[in-house]
Amino acid sequence: MRPLFSSFYLLFFISTLFHATNSDNLIQETCKKCSQKDPNLSYNFCVTSLQASPELGLCDNLHHLGKISIKLLNQNVTNTRNYIKKLLENKTKLDPYTKACLSDCFELYSDAVPTLSDALKDYKARRYENANIEVSSVFDASTTCEDGFKEKESVISPLTKRNNNTFQLSAIALSIVEMLY
Ligand SMILES: *[C@@H]1O[C@H](CO)[C@@H](O)[C@H](O)[C@H]1NC(C)=O
Ligand SMILES: *[C@@H]1O[C@H](CO)[C@@H](O)[C@H](O)[C@H]1NC(C)=O
Ligand SMILES: *[C@@H]1O[C@H](CO)[C@@H](O)[C@H](O)[C@H]1NC(C)=O
Ligand SMILES: *[C@@H]1O[C@H](CO)[C@@H](O)[C@H](O)[C@H]1NC(C)=O
Numbered sequence: 001m002r003p004l005f006s007s008f009y010l011l012f013f014i015s016t017l018f019h020a021t022n023s024d025n026l027i028q029e030t031c032k033k034c035s036q037k038d039p040n041l042s043y044n045f046c047v048t049s050l051q052a053s054p055e056l057g058l059c060d061n062l063h064h065l066g067k068i069s070i071k072l073l074n075q076n077v078t079n080t081r082n083y084i085k086k087l088l089e090n091k092t093k094l095d096p097y098t099k100a101c102l103s104d105c106f107e108l109y110s111d112a113v114p115t116l117s118d119a120l121k122d123y124k125a126r127r128y129e130n131a132n133i134e135v136s137s138v139f140d141a142s143t144t145c146e147d148g149f150k151e152k153e154s155v156i157s158p159l160t161k162r163n164n165n166t167f168q169l170s171a172i173a174l175s176i177v178e179m180l181y
Contacts, residue, residue, distance in 0.1 A: 022058060022059055023056055023057060023058060023059060023060045023065075024051070026060060026061070026062065026065060027046075027047055027050045027051055027065065028047060030046075030050075030062065030065060030175075030176065030179075031043050031046035031047045031050070031172075033175065033179070034046055034171065034172055034175035034176070037175055038171050038175065040167070040168075040171070041168055041171045041172065041175075042168065045168050046168070046172050049069075049072055049168075049169065049172070050065065050068060050069065050072075050172070053068045053071070053072060055067075055068050055071065056068060062176060062179060062180065063180065065176060066123060066173065066176035066177060066180060067120070067123060067124065069169065069172045069173040069176055070116065070119055070120050070123055070131075070135065070173050071120065072169055073116060073135070073138065073166070073169040073170055073173055074113070074116040074117070074120065076162075076165055076166055076169055077109055077112045077113060077116060077138065077166060078113055079162075080109055080159070080162045080163075080165075080166065081106065081109035081110055081112070081113060083162065084102055084105055084106045084109060084159070085106060087102055087158060088102055088103065088106060095155070097152050097155055098149070098155055098158075101145075101148040101149050101155070101157075102158075102159075104144075104145065104148055105145040105148065105159060108141040108144060108145050109141065109145070111141070112137075112138045112141050112166075115134050115137055115138060116134065116135075116138060118130075118134050119131045119134035119135050119138075119173075122134065123177070126180075128177050128180055128181035129181065131177050132174065132177050132178065132181075135170050135173045135174050135177065136170075136174060138166065138170050139166075139167060139170035139171065139174060141166070142163045142164075142166035142167040142170065143163070143167060145159060145163050146159065146160065146163040146164075146167075
């Protein structure tokens with residue numbers, strides 16, 4: 001398996017050398033690949049989020065871009081966890097079903113925070129398979145959370161946009177990890 005992955009990486013690296021002279025080009029190339037692979041991932045979302053990162057350098061490589069995507073995901077997930085906590089603490093009446101769904105989401109997002117710290121450590125140490133498993137579990141958490149609200153017709157998820165952000169950022173991170181190993 002190993003030589004196959006390495007030659008894939010080499011090919012990608014060579015194509016990056018020829019087509020990407022700076023981080024903007026690398027982002028565009030990478031996002032094109034990611035959104036082709038996953039039709040649910042918006043190319044514009046991918047480009048906009050990566051380009052907005054303050055950690056972006058002028059000439060980043062793919063490995064650094066992957067690190068940026070995991071960090072963005074980590075910030076997003078932490079924000080969303082805190083947002084759900086606020087919703088649950090709000091004294092305004094939540095219907096019991098929504099409240100139960102939110103509690104489940106709170107647990108999922110709370111677990112995702114330490115999982116992503118592990119993912120970042122594994123990613124930095126190039127343990128890509130572990131990072132893949134960890135980021136996948138966060139990807140799953142966003143869909144599990146959103147699906148909970150769909151089970152009852154009268155209920156509207158207050159987290160659709162946030163779950164979608166988590167979903168897309170994890171899809172970006174996963175695509176990059178898969179390109180590297
Ligand atoms: C894309 O999203 C739809 C609807 O949420 C889902 O049914 C489908 O499995 C998703 N496809 C991928 C490749 O994730
Ligand atoms: C999540 O990330 C997206 C893309 O980087 C950004 O637009 C959005 O504001 C972030 N949301 C939160 C709650 O951090
Ligand atoms: C509680 O929810 C209401 C209605 O959604 C909102 O207007 C209010 O700002 C919230 N309060 C807090 C403390 O978040
Ligand atoms: C998530 O948001 C993107 C736009 O950023 C949109 O194209 C996509 O359909 C949304 N996906 C879901 C499942 O809502």
